[in-house]
Amino acid sequence: MKKTIAALVVATAAAGVTIARADQADDTGMGGNHRHRGPSQAQLLEKYDANHNGVLDPEEKAAAKADWEAHRKEREAKLLEKYDANHNGVLDPEEKAAARKEGEARRDAQRAQFLAKYDTNKNGKIDPEERDAMKAEHEARRAEMLKKYDTDGDGTLSATEREGMRKDMREKHQQEKESQ
Secondary structure (H helix, E strand, O other), X not given: OXXXXXXXXXXXXXXXXXXXXXXXXXXXXXXXXXXXXXXOHHHHHHHHOOOOOOOOOHHHHHHHHHHHHHHHHHHHHHHHHHHOXXXXXXXXXXXXXXXXXXXXXXXXXXXXXXXXXXXXXXXXXXXXXXXXXXXXXXXXXXXXXXXXXXXXXXXXXXXXXXXXXXXXXXXXXXXXXXXX
16 A cells, blocks of 8 residues: 555656646756657767757768667666676576665655655645646756756756766766765
């Protein structure tokens, strides 16, 4: 029952964030209404369209695919390093179960933090007024990030500005992780 309530809370919150992002459009270089994970077509063109003709030619597609494959292999190596207890280079069913269990525990902790922060009336769900508060906080955070990282002052984040923001966030996350 608790897991069902928590799942509904997270789904409701996700819907609220999605609505907030849909309201933002994608003209700021942040947020936007993304239906998939990963870079948008514009981001791919910005990064890989070496000849700037507006399409990814076969060589440019190959470069994008090579980057994605390198990213996938790096992620796989990290998973093996963390969960391959018998060091056989493959996650066995028991190791996969351990990884899954740890992931579920992390998600449960994140759900609890989310509810502690946004469920102000403590009814186990995010009500419309709580969703509005979340949206306002999100907008304020977005404006703060834009002010900090929009170095050319054009009101949008370029690929370089977004990468600077990501770098700072990764460093901050790593510092928080190390201090725990």
